[in-house]
Amino acid sequence: MRKPIFGKAAAGVLALLITATGCSSNGNDPAAAADENGNAGTAGGKLVVTSFGGAIEETQREYIKQFEEEYNAKVEVVTLYSADALARIRAEKNNPTLDVVLFSGGQEQIAAKEDLIEKIDPDQMDNLGDLYPDALNADGYAPYFGYEALGIIYNHEAIPAAPTSWKDLWKDEYKGQVGLVDISNTYGNQFLVAAARMNGGGEDNIQPGLDAIKELLPNTAAIVKSSPEVGNLFAQDEAWIAPFDSGYAYTFGKQGVPISFALPEEGAVGIYMTAQVVKGSPNSELARKYVDFLLRPDIQVKTAEGGGYSPTNSKTELTDELKAILPYGEETFNGLTRLDLELVNNNKAEWMEEWSKLITQ
Amino acid sequence: MLRRIPPYWILLSPGLLILLLVFVVPLGRLLVLSFYRTDPSGAMQAAFAMEQYIRFFSDPFYMQMLWRSVYIGIIVSFVCLVLGYSLAYGVARARPERRFMLLMLIALPLLTSAVIRNFGWIIILGRKGILNETLIAIGLISQPLDLLYTPAGVIIALVHVMLPYMVLVLYSVLEGLDRNLESAASNLGASGPKVFWFVTLPLSMPGIIAGTLLVFSITLSFFVTPSLVGGAKVKLMATEIYNQTINMLNWPYASAMGVILLVTMLLVTGLYKRILNRRGPKGVNLG
Numbered sequence: 001m002r003k004p005i006f007g008k009a010a011a012g013v014l015a016l017l018i019t020a021t022g023c024s025s026n027g028n029d030p031a032a033a034a035d036e037n038g039n040a041g042t043a044g045g046k047l048v049v050t051s052f053g054g055a056i057e058e059t060q061r062e063y064i065k066q067f068e069e070e071y072n073a074k075v076e077v078v079t080l081y082s083a084d085a086l087a088r089i090r091a092e093k094n095n096p097t098l099d100v101v102l103f104s105g106g107q108e109q110i111a112a113k114e115d116l117i118e119k120i121d122p123d124q125m126d127n128l129g130d131l132y133p134d135a136l137n138a139d140g141y142a143p144y145f146g147y148e149a150l151g152i153i154y155n156h157e158a159i160p161a162a163p164t165s166w167k168d169l170w171k172d173e174y175k176g177q178v179g180l181v182d183i184s185n186t187y188g189n190q191f192l193v194a195a196a197r198m199n200g201g202g203e204d205n206i207q208p209g210l211d212a213i214k215e216l217l218p219n220t221a222a223i224v225k226s227s228p229e230v231g232n233l234f235a236q237d238e239a240w241i242a243p244f245d246s247g248y249a250y251t252f253g254k255q256g257v258p259i260s261f262a263l264p265e266e267g268a269v270g271i272y273m274t275a276q277v278v279k280g281s282p283n284s285e286l287a288r289k290y291v292d293f294l295l296r297p298d299i300q301v302k303t304a305e306g307g308g309y310s311p312t313n314s315k316t317e318l319t320d321e322l323k324a325i326l327p328y329g330e331e332t333f334n335g336l337t338r339l340d341l342e343l344v345n346n347n348k349a350e351w352m353e354e355w356s357k358l359i360t361q
Numbered sequence: 362m363l364r365r366i367p368p369y370w371i372l373l374s375p376g377l378l379i380l381l382l383v384f385v386v387p388l389g390r391l392l393v394l395s396f397y398r399t400d401p402s403g404a405m406q407a408a409f410a411m412e413q414y415i416r417f418f419s420d421p422f423y424m425q426m427l428w429r430s431v432y433i434g435i436i437v438s439f440v441c442l443v444l445g446y447s448l449a450y451g452v453a454r455a456r457p458e459r460r461f462m463l464l465m466l467i468a469l470p471l472l473t474s475a476v477i478r479n480f481g482w483i484i485i486l487g488r489k490g491i492l493n494e495t496l497i498a499i500g501l502i503s504q505p506l507d508l509l510y511t512p513a514g515v516i517i518a519l520v521h522v523m524l525p526y527m528v529l530v531l532y533s534v535l536e537g538l539d540r541n542l543e544s545a546a547s548n549l550g551a552s553g554p555k556v557f558w559f560v561t562l563p564l565s566m567p568g569i570i571a572g573t574l575l576v577f578s579i580t581l582s583f584f585v586t587p588s589l590v591g592g593a594k595v596k597l598m599a600t601e602i603y604n605q606t607i608n609m610l611n612w613p614y615a616s617a618m619g620v621i622l623l624v625t626m627l628l629v630t631g632l633y634k635r636i637l638n639r640r641g642p643k644g645v646n647l648g
Contacts, residue, residue: 182593184608221488222510223593237489238509349403349609356604357422360596 046074047286049100049275053079055251059306063299070293073286082107089116089278099281100290104148104273105186106341112141117276124288127295127313132330135312137274144272145294146309148247149261149327149336150190151268153230155240156260166198166264169241170216178216179230179239180223183355187227189348190269191243192355193339198266203343206351210358223359234259245271246327250308253325263327263335270336273309388623395616405613413617423601427621430581430598431629433512437519438577444520445527445572446565452528453535460536467528475522479589482518483509486590510592518590519580526579527572534568535561570637574630581626598622 051060057079064075078098080088085101092098093116103111111117119140122128128136128143135144152163158177163169169178181188195216196202196209221239224230231252233239246268249261275294277287293299300311304318310327311318318328327333395413398406417423452463470478485491486508493505508514538561546556584599591600598618605615 180593184593184604224510225588225593229592232483236484236487238487349611352604352609356596356601359594360422360426 045283045286046076047099047283047290048076048078048097049290050080050085050098050102051077052081052102052104054307055254056303056307056309059302062306063293063302066299067290067293071286071289075290086111086116090114094280096278096280098278099283099287100275101278102273102275104271106272106339106345108137108141108274108276109342110345111276112139116279117141118279118281118284120277120288120291125292125295127292127297130297130313130315131295132312132314132333134334135272142274142276142291143295144274144312145291146273146300146303146307146312147327147333147336148245148271148273148309149263149268149332150187150194150243150245150271151264151327152262153234153242153244153246153249153252153259154262155234155237155258157258158240162260162262163241164262164265166194166243166266168264169243170212170219174241175219176221177240178219178221179233179242179244180213180216180220181227181230181242181244182223182225182359183348183352185226186271187243187245189344189351190271190339192351193344194243194266194269194337197337203340203347206347206354210351210354213355214358217359231255231257231259246310247271247308250325261325261327263332267335267337268327270333270338391616391619394613395620397613397616399611399613403610405611413614414621416614417617417621423618426596426601427598427625429512429596430622431625433516433519433597434577434580434629436516437523437580438573440516440520441523441527441576442569442573445524445531446569448524449528449531449535449568452532453538464529464532467525470521471525475585476589478522479518479586482514482521482586482590486514486517509590510594512591512595515587515591515595515597518586519583522583522586523576523580527576530572530575531565531568534565534571538564566637570634574633577630577633578626581622 049064051057060077064077067073068075080101082103082105085098085103086107089096089098089101089111101111101117108117120142131143135147137143152166152168154163156162159174168174181191183189183192192206192209192213193203194209195212196206199208199212201208222233224233227245227248230242230244230248233242234252235255235257246261249259252259275291277284277291281287294303295313297311297313297316300309300313300316301318303309304311304316304322304326308326310333312333314330318326322328327336394405396409396411398408398410398412400406448467452460452467455463483490487493488505488507488509490509492508493502496502497505508517542564543556543560546560547553551559582599584603587595587597587600588603591597599622602615602618602622605611605618609615
């Protein structure tokens with residue numbers, strides 16, 4: 001009698017184990033989907049471009065359709081984050097399947113160094129002359145087509161007066177209301193650097209930043225890991241104020257969360273978007289046209305409306321409503337803090353461990 | 362020639378082959394990787410060094426993480442056992458025509474992804490979540506409880522995710538119990554609680570062992586719940602292995618942590634079985 005019972009239980013266990021592994025693999029689906037999309041080739045004058053996905057995707061689909069009509073081309077979109085796009089063009093160095101890649105974390109510096117992207121010819125670009133001079137790439141690669149700022153996002157219902165300084169996060173009145181982002185996330189990482197800079201440190205001396213975060217921890221409601229979770233923190237009223245990105249503040253706001261964005265007086269950190277032509281792209285001519293297309297004022301208005309990317313073309317006119325929410329204008333653009341991203345990336349591993357030990361409960 | 366192969370091998374071989382390919386081989390690779398070195402630039406070097414293990418065991422931060430994982434695993438298993446046993450017992454004693462429906466209800470959550478179920482908990486556990494709002498409304502607490510992004514929240518969500526596994530395992534045992542033995546005990550004068558303690562419980566021991574071991578081992582390696590409900594502050598082995606693999610690209614260290622987690626799991630479960638075997642009431646084969 002006894003043995004069969006256990007046998008039954010064991011069989012149940014096996015069956016359940018199989019179910020369990022099935023469940024836990026669900027989280028990886030987006031990556032798999034991206035791979036599937038990416039396998040298509042570039043034959044036939046077709047262009048393969050990357051996209052960050054998320055809120056901007058719908059707008060992107062819209063202006064890509066416009067591009068296809070104007071240039072009589074076929075454009076395929078592959079969803080890849082910046083780091084993944086860099087890894088991809090690195091792996092495909094001699095046989096690229098992508099024509100244009102989007103970067104938002106300064107990856108173009110590494111890509112340029114490794115000779116993975118092409119320089120652009122200013123004579124072939126119609127919109128280059130209208131860009132803010134500082135939006136151009138000093139080494140002759142494609143310029144920034146948009147930017148975001150890492151500043152302070154806040155619940156404007158709970159905090160009617162806009163914060164003006166990074167230091168506001170440490171104020172007693174926001175005790176238990178501050179949201180932070182883990183430094184495995186780019187924005188979280190850059191805020192740590194900003195905190196270090198505020199206190200006399202910087203990319204090569206992070207300790208003052210870690211000390212400042214330590215003082216901020218008692219004020220902290222939660223530390224989340226990914227950008228969408230920040231929106232959730234505000235929607236669920238877990239946090240009222242957080243160091244975060246203007247573009248996301250805009251898209252969260254569009255989803256009905258009462259979020260506004262403020263530029264701290266010490267200088268917000270700039271996050272710059274570029275579209276680069278992949279070296280060896282069989283359609284480089286068309287690819288350059290696509291890069292130029294993204295610099296056009298009418299397209300920049302679309303990316304601002306759809307994804308909250310601030311424009312870099314001085315001729316781009318945003319609606320008053322957008323101007324009130326998004327960082328806008330050459331002065332704002334020039335006032336942003338530019339981090340040494342190479343140094344940041346090199347030191348990231350070291351900071352990560354210190355950070356983990358600091359925040360763990 | 363064919364005759365010499367015992368027939369059960371023919372039945373075993375397809376499954377064994379799959380296990381060998383997708384389980385033994387990758388696990389072996391993991392073990393090999395865990396002895397690699399990480400050079401200062403972060404790249405991995407083929408080697409046979411104890412570097413990764415030394416790093417783990419010499420740093421209290423990681424030791425605490427391991428302890429926290431085991432501790433949460435034990436609590437979740439225990440809570441699941443208590444809740445799951447009552448549930449399974451109730452279903453097994455229900456009228457036969459209702460059992461199927463009850464079992465379906467219990468297994469139903471398994472049809473949704475664990476990710477979705479955990480997102481539900483984010484909404485429930487938040488400071489302005491359903492739970493806190495309700496407790497404040499009925500006057501039990503005046504300040505919202507901090508549950509989301511804390512170990513307590515992770516335990517609550519994990520119990521919910523794991524409970525069906527426990528119930529299904531216990532049910533199959535309780536349902537197959539010979540009820541005549543219980544009747545015989547009461548017939549000979551044992552009270553209800555006595556029958557349960559001396560007859561039902563010992564006879565269901567195989568299910569208790571299988572269920573708790575299953576829940577414990579899944580909990581220890583579960584990633585979704587600690588990641589979503591725990592946030593960045595609740596660091597467990599599974600989330601840190603992910604962090605090392607994906608964010609830090611330190612595969613040797615992640616592999617070493619994986620091996621350590623596996624060995625810990627084997628040690629704890631081995632110890633547990635041994636204790637129950639020794640202490641278990643006489644005459645029950647605990648398999």
